[in-house]
Amino acid sequence: MRIIDARSIGKLYDDDGPLTIALEDITLCINEGEFVAIMGPSGSGKSTLLHILGLLDNPTSGEYLFDNISVGKLTPDQIALTRNEKIGFVFQAFNLLPRTDVYHNVLLPLMYSRVPEAEWETRVRTAVDAVGLTERIEHEPSELSGGEKQRVAIARAIVLSPSIIFADEPTGNLDSKSGEHIMDIFKRLNSEGRTVVVITHDEKIGKQARRLVKIKDGRIESDTAIL
Amino acid sequence: MKFIHIYRTAFFTLRSRKSRSALTILGIVIGITAIMMVTAAGRGAENLITGELGGLGAETVVIQPGKEPKGPSDFAQALLSDSIKKRELEALSHKQNVPDAVEMSPEIFVSGGVSYQGETYRATVLGFSPQFMMRNLGLTLASGLVFDDSDVVSKAPVAVIGDEVRRELFGDENSIGKYITIKNKRFRVVGVYEKKGQVVFFNVDELVVVPYTTAQTYLTGTDHYSQIVVRASSAEVVERMAFDIKRTLRDLHNINNPTDDDFHVETQQGLVDQVSTIIGAFTLFLTFVVTISLVVGGVGVMNIMLVSVTERTREIGLRKALGATNRDIMLQFLTEAVLLTGVGGLIGVLIGSVLSYVASIAIRSFSGLEWSFIFPFTGALMGIFVSVLVGLIFGLYPAHQASKKSPIEALRYE
Numbered sequence: 001m002r003i004i005d006a007r008s009i010g011k012l013y014d015d016d017g018p019l020t021i022a023l024e025d026i027t028l029c030i031n032e033g034e035f036v037a038i039m040g041p042s043g044s045g046k047s048t049l050l051h052i053l054g055l056l057d058n059p060t061s062g063e064y065l066f067d068n069i070s071v072g073k074l075t076p077d078q079i080a081l082t083r084n085e086k087i088g089f090v091f092q093a094f095n096l097l098p099r100t101d102v103y104h105n106v107l108l109p110l111m112y113s114r115v116p117e118a119e120w121e122t123r124v125r126t127a128v129d130a131v132g133l134t135e136r137i138e139h140e141p142s143e144l145s146g147g148e149k150q151r152v153a154i155a156r157a158i159v160l161s162p163s164i165i166f167a168d169e170p171t172g173n174l175d176s177k178s179g180e181h182i183m184d185i186f187k188r189l190n191s192e193g194r195t196v197v198v199i200t201h202d203e204k205i206g207k208q209a210r211r212l213v214k215i216k217d218g219r220i221e222s223d224t225a226i227l
Numbered sequence: 228m229k230f231i232h233i234y235r236t237a238f239f240t241l242r243s244r245k246s247r248s249a250l251t252i253l254g255i256v257i258g259i260t261a262i263m264m265v266t267a268a269g270r271g272a273e274n275l276i277t278g279e280l281g282g283l284g285a286e287t288v289v290i291q292p293g294k295e296p297k298g299p300s301d302f303a304q305a306l307l308s309d310s311i312k313k314r315e316l317e318a319l320s321h322k323q324n325v326p327d328a329v330e331m332s333p334e335i336f337v338s339g340g341v342s343y344q345g346e347t348y349r350a351t352v353l354g355f356s357p358q359f360m361m362r363n364l365g366l367t368l369a370s371g372l373v374f375d376d377s378d379v380v381s382k383a384p385v386a387v388i389g390d391e392v393r394r395e396l397f398g399d400e401n402s403i404g405k406y407i408t409i410k411n412k413r414f415r416v417v418g419v420y421e422k423k424g425q426v427v428f429f430n431v432d433e434l435v436v437v438p439y440t441t442a443q444t445y446l447t448g449t450d451h452y453s454q455i456v457v458r459a460s461s462a463e464v465v466e467r468m469a470f471d472i473k474r475t476l477r478d479l480h481n482i483n484n485p486t487d488d489d490f491h492v493e494t495q496q497g498l499v500d501q502v503s504t505i506i507g508a509f510t511l512f513l514t515f516v517v518t519i520s521l522v523v524g525g526v527g528v529m530n531i532m533l534v535s536v537t538e539r540t541r542e543i544g545l546r547k548a549l550g551a552t553n554r555d556i557m558l559q560f561l562t563e564a565v566l567l568t569g570v571g572g573l574i575g576v577l578i579g580s581v582l583s584y585v586a587s588i589a590i591r592s593f594s595g596l597e598w599s600f601i602f603p604f605t606g607a608l609m610g611i612f613v614s615v616l617v618g619l620i621f622g623l624y625p626a627h628q629a630s631k632k633s634p635i636e637a638l639r640y641e
Binding site for chain 1: 545
């Protein structure tokens with residue numbers, strides 16, 4: 001089953017100053033259950049690509065089908081619902097709500113979802129358990145280490161059992177040991193059948209995926225399977 | 228997102244920033260407090276004055292020279308007018324002209340001090356019937372007696388004085404039978420009123436009442452009256468009596484058109500209505516002025532909300548990435564604004580009520596006025612309604628700004 005089907009998509013910026021080509025002629029298919037690393041140096045357009053693939057941004061050319069539906073034909077509310085139900089995000093800077101405990105941070109996507117309120121608590125506890133933070137569930141982000149914060153963010157990303165998880169430099173702000181731990185969690189999630197797309201500039205991280213897509217100057221440079 | 232969760236999110240956000248939230252709503256709190264106090268003061272004043280006027284006997288009417296004052300120049304004209312004299316009094320005294328009148332007396336206002344053995348006191352000197360005054364104001368005599376009609380006819384130099392006048396001029400000395408001087412004319416004190424205090428517009432204790440004929444002859448040197456006070460047999464016939472009085476005087480003065488009247492008749496009810504209208508207008512004006520402070524408070528709320536939207540750009544981006552629609556974000560910030568101002572309004576209503584209540588106690592104990600605290604129910608409802616409205620209006624723009632943020636811009640924001 002194809003979940004991502006990008007057909008020759010491009011992205012131009014012309015808001016301020018000269019016209020910039022961020023992405024050009026990107027064609028990329030990702031099937032369910034894959035573990036893909038998108039790698040490239042900073043400024044290569046990999047973040048822009050992730051934003052488009054994650055329905056946070058629109059391409060200026062080409063066609064993008066997410067879960068076999070053309071994104072260009074969706075209304076803003078349908079896009080919001082798709083992000084909510086089918087996509088999980090993990091960011092480099094964690095992006096947890098401050099002064100809000102782990103439980104309520106993980107609860108956040110549920111509040112925007114169609115899941116009945118009666119199921120919320122079970123779902124949050126299951127997700128928090130999956131990243132091994134059950135004892136920390138009442139702690140606020142300021143009381144957690146960087147690795148723990150990122151695990152909260154992963155719990156939040158998986159609480160609605162999305163089809164795909166996008167992680168943007170998930171280990172960028174972590175020491176190598178915590179980073180490995182985070183990558184182990186992604187590998188486990190993938191082995192349980194979830195599609196994972198990780199963006200990184202770090203060769204070591206990229207090699208842990210099963211498919212490596214290299215981007216340079218807004219174009220796909222190589223797309224190889226890792227054995 | 229269900230509204231209850233939007234509400235909880237807003238409540239939680241505001242609670243986690245207590246001091247900022249408190250400072251944000253300060254303007255609203257002060258504005259609503261002021262509205263509450265103004266409306267409570269208006270209700271209190273209205274209640275006090277109408278209550279006391281009502282207590283003065285709804286069965287009396289007052290006839291004053293000059294046409295009914297509609298502006299400052301009319302007042303001046305009324306003061307200078309001399310259209311009410313002995314002839315008018317006699318016409319009104321005829322039973323067939325004004326059958327409902329049971330008692331009437333002219334009244335002369337005299338300015339000037341009263342002195343006794345070199346001691347001078349600025350009293351309110353009235354040429355009037357002392358019995359009528361006693362019945363009208365519910366007064367009693369502390370000592371002596373009142374002069375009667377024969378003293379009026381003979382223009383006797385006699386006076387009934389108030390308690391404060393007695394105390395200032397005579398101290399512990401007996402005042403009955405002593406002579407006081409008003410404008411170089413000696414008056415014998417025949418009676419002293421019981422201590423009564425303030426009654427609406429004047430203080431009974433500062434009164435000196437002399438026969439109106441004596442006042443005209445020796446004090447003012449004029450032949451017209453300041454006004455004539457007439458008492459009807461009952462409050463029910465007052466309007467009919469006022470009509471009879473007007474008809475009698477128009478006949479006497481050959482007036483065909485009521486707009487040419489050179490006199491006017493004031494009923495107590497008319498006075499009560501007038502005072503209520505004036506206080507109502509004044510309260511409305513003050514409320515309007517105070518409402519401006521609410522607008523200022525609203526701008527303050529908008530300011531802080533805009534800062535908050537900028538500060539929480541990442542949060543907005545995150546919420547959108549997690550599935551929040553524009554409407555969800557808009558409602559969240561709008562709810563925060565309305566919650567802030569609504570709570571501000573409630574606090575204002577509470578503080579305003581307490582302050583008004585304390586003020587009413589202070590007024591009672593310091594001025595001796597029968598000032599009562601009436602909870603301004605409409606003021607409270609209006610206050611809360613207006614503060615919620617202010618939140619809606621001034622929260623709309625920041626909320627719209629928040630909802631417009633693109634998720635990637637918001638997530639990128641450091």
